[in-house]
Amino acid sequence: MMTRRRGGISDQAAGALLLAALIIFVLGPLVCVMVWAFADVWRPPAFLPAEWGFKYWGLVLARADVRQALPVSLTISAIVTLLSAVVCLPAAYAFARLEFPGKRWLLLSFIAVNAFPRFPLYVSIAVFFLSSGLIGTYTAVVLVQLVFTLLFMIWIPAAAFRGVDPRMEEAARDVGASHLTVLLRITLPQAAPAIGAALLLTFVNTFYDVDGALLVGVPDVRTLPIIMLSLITGQIIVQYGAVLSVMLWVPSLVLLLFARRLFESRSFAAGFGA
Amino acid sequence: MTTLTLQNVTRKFGEAYAVNRLDLDVADGEFICLLGPSGCGKSTALRMIAGFETPDEGDILIAGASMLDVPPNRRATSMVFQSHALWSHMTVGGNIAFGLKLRRLPRSVVAEKVASALMLVGLSGLEKRYPAQLSGGQQQRVALARSLVLEPKILLLDEPFSSLDAHLRIRLRDELKAIQRRLGLTTIFVTHDQEEAMSLADRIVVMNRGAVEQVAAPGMIYERPATVFAAGFIGTMTILPARLEDGQLTAGAFKIPFSRQYSANEWTFALRPEDCELTAPSEYGTSPGVVDHVADLGSTRIATVMMEDAVAIKAQISRRQTIAKGDRVGLRVNRLLVYRDGRSPVETTFAAQAETQTPDKIIQRDVTA
Numbered sequence: 001m002m003t004r005r006r007g008g009i010s011d012q013a014a015g016a017l018l019l020a021a022l023i024i025f026v027l028g029p030l031v032c033v034m035v036w037a038f039a040d041v042w043r044p045p046a047f048l049p050a051e052w053g054f055k056y057w058g059l060v061l062a063r064a065d066v067r068q069a070l071p072v073s074l075t076i077s078a079i080v081t082l083l084s085a086v087v088c089l090p091a092a093y094a095f096a097r098l099e100f101p102g103k104r105w106l107l108l109s110f111i112a113v114n115a116f117p118r119f120p121l122y123v124s125i126a127v128f129f130l131s132s133g134l135i136g137t138y139t140a141v142v143l144v145q146l147v148f149t150l151l152f153m154i155w156i157p158a159a160a161f162r163g164v165d166p167r168m169e170e171a172a173r174d175v176g177a178s179h180l181t182v183l184l185r186i187t188l189p190q191a192a193p194a195i196g197a198a199l200l201l202t203f204v205n206t207f208y209d210v211d212g213a214l215l216v217g218v219p220d221v222r223t224l225p226i227i228m229l230s231l232i233t234g235q236i237i238v239q240y241g242a243v244l245s246v247m248l249w250v251p252s253l254v255l256l257l258f259a260r261r262l263f264e265s266r267s268f269a270a271g272f273g274a
Numbered sequence: 275m276t277t278l279t280l281q282n283v284t285r286k287f288g289e290a291y292a293v294n295r296l297d298l299d300v301a302d303g304e305f306i307c308l309l310g311p312s313g314c315g316k317s318t319a320l321r322m323i324a325g326f327e328t329p330d331e332g333d334i335l336i337a338g339a340s341m342l343d344v345p346p347n348r349r350a351t352s353m354v355f356q357s358h359a360l361w362s363h364m365t366v367g368g369n370i371a372f373g374l375k376l377r378r379l380p381r382s383v384v385a386e387k388v389a390s391a392l393m394l395v396g397l398s399g400l401e402k403r404y405p406a407q408l409s410g411g412q413q414q415r416v417a418l419a420r421s422l423v424l425e426p427k428i429l430l431l432d433e434p435f436s437s438l439d440a441h442l443r444i445r446l447r448d449e450l451k452a453i454q455r456r457l458g459l460t461t462i463f464v465t466h467d468q469e470e471a472m473s474l475a476d477r478i479v480v481m482n483r484g485a486v487e488q489v490a491a492p493g494m495i496y497e498r499p500a501t502v503f504a505a506g507f508i509g510t511m512t513i514l515p516a517r518l519e520d521g522q523l524t525a526g527a528f529k530i531p532f533s534r535q536y537s538a539n540e541w542t543f544a545l546r547p548e549d550c551e552l553t554a555p556s557e558y559g560t561s562p563g564v565v566d567h568v569a570d571l572g573s574t575r576i577a578t579v580m581m582e583d584a585v586a587i588k589a590q591i592s593r594r595q596t597i598a599k600g601d602r603v604g605l606r607v608n609r610l611l612v613y614r615d616g617r618s619p620v621e622t623t624f625a626a627q628a629e630t631q632t633p634d635k636i637i638q639r640d641v642t643a
Contacts, residue, residue, distance in 0.1 A: 167357050168359045170326055170346070172361070172372070173325075173345070173346045176348070186361055190361075192363075
């Protein structure tokens with residue numbers, strides 16, 4: 001660690017410069033998208049838009065494909081999140097509390113899915129779906145996305161379950177609670193912040209997914225990010241893309257606010273430390 | 275009448291015995307301390323009584339009924355954990371009320387019982403707080419209230435005060451004892467702190483390596499530890515390995531006559547500091563030694579005296595005695611215990627001005643060095 005000296009102006013200046021660069025690098029694109037979303041007229045050499053307003057918001061929201069895609073996206077994300085929770089939470093509990101052969105390898109296998117490039121995986125799944133007639137159905141999109149939620153929905157809750165003090169559960173048994181009551185009233189509430197984070201991560205990831213939905217869902221299932229992709233690639237009206245990306249940004253923002261609370265909670269850190 | 279009986283209770287972890295053939299009868303309202311070093315099996319024994327561990331052999335009976343098939347949530351026991359194990363997502367009131375609500379008591383009754391339990395442990399008015407907002411001592415009081423509110427037949431405590439500082443520990447200890455007396459609760463208290471066990475227990479169970487070394491009242495254990503282990507664990511004691519040669523027991527240059535016909539492979543002397551006196555050097559009936567150091571414990575002082583052949587003996591000295599490191603002194607031993615193969619102590623007194631002689635005691639005028 002460098003000790004801070006009085007009058008180390010060059011150090012401070014360098015620090016400030018680094019910070020500024022970081023802010024521009026991280027926030028720059030976000031600000032740029034924001035500005036575009038509310039720019040009714042903007043001719044790029046100009047530093048700022050000539051006219052501000054909600055013109056493109058109106059145009060985007062009036063589009064039939066956007067109006068159809070929004071509920072499609074929300075439904076798929078909700079179904080995937082729900083299914084993932086139903087499948088993964090019991091599995092996470094098992095990983096945290098039970099010993100069974102091959103446990104470590106099974107846990108690692110969930111990383112493997114996320115470690116390989118996704119596109120070849122999608123393509124091979126798409127070929128399989130094509131032969132089984134699933135291509136272009138909701139089922140196909142849900143299944144593809146479900147695979148990629150396993151990592152979050154098992155690892156994070158498993159760490160949280162492990163972090164719950166077994167003495168707390170014993171204390172509940174001791175005062176008269178059944179195994180089920182202990183799970184519902186002690187273990188789940190103790191792990192709740194991490195489970196909440198996993199649910200949100202799953203929802204947001206599914207909501208943003210483009211490639212999976214594109215390869216197995218199109219043309220019949222069109223999610224919001226796919227519409228955005230076609231709007232950006234089809235006609236160069238930057239505002240369409242900008243408005244959609246600001247809309248899509250909302251779930252992330254919720255996640256971010258939630259995560260801040262979560263990381264400050266002790267049980268979460270204890271969960272990963274265990 | 276709530277009695278607890280452990281019959282031949284054994285618990286193995288792999289090949290190692292955590293608890294080996296534990297027999298114990300606890301009377302109604304009795305306060306028992308399980309005392310021993312960490313890993314001696316005292317916590318495992320407690321967890322078997324609570325139902326969190328199942329004995330491999332033996333039986334546990336509460337009021338005469340076997341508990342082996344009764345899960346912890348239906349046993350008439352309640353446990354206070356070392357780590358307090360309060361549910362951090364519930365308020366203090368919620369923690370205490372949890373067990374009552376499971377019993378489907380009416381809300382007014384629950385509220386009343388919670389309030390009186392909090393009053394009992396001196397925490398009235400803290401119902402709405404969360405455990406994280408309390409001090410360590412308050413948290414442990416809440417844990418105690420959570421157990422007491424259910425009016426258990428048997429209260430189990432697993433080193434409940436060991437994470438608290440010394441003053442608080444003594445205060446909570448006194449409060450616990452007062453509550454236990456008032457409610458007449460049968461109590462099993464696990465601790466590694468011999469002072470805590472001495473001050474709380476009606477009877478102490480000294481455990482070592484899964485087995486019971488001695489079960490007796492605190493004074494009895496102090497007076498006549500049944501084994502060398504118990505002697506070394508309770509209070510301060512000088513333990514010396516000895517040999518029996520020509521009717522004399524010898525530890526270094528320290529000898530006592532021993533004419534009885536006992537056979538043993540190992541002989542051990544155990545001496546309490548208060549049974550050793552320091553005098554001027556070469557006084558009649560003393561052995562010579564040099565004071566190695568003096569530990570001042572406030573109410574008393576303990577001098578460690580080096581005898582010949584590097585035998586170190588601890589002797590209690592009064593505050594008036596002017597004895598310092600390096601002084602040449604005489605050591606007079608008034609009483610010691612002789613163990614044969616680590617057990618069966620023979621009490622041996624050396625009364626310099628002996629008035630009474632009982633056939634059970636060897637009375638010897640001097641300790642020759």
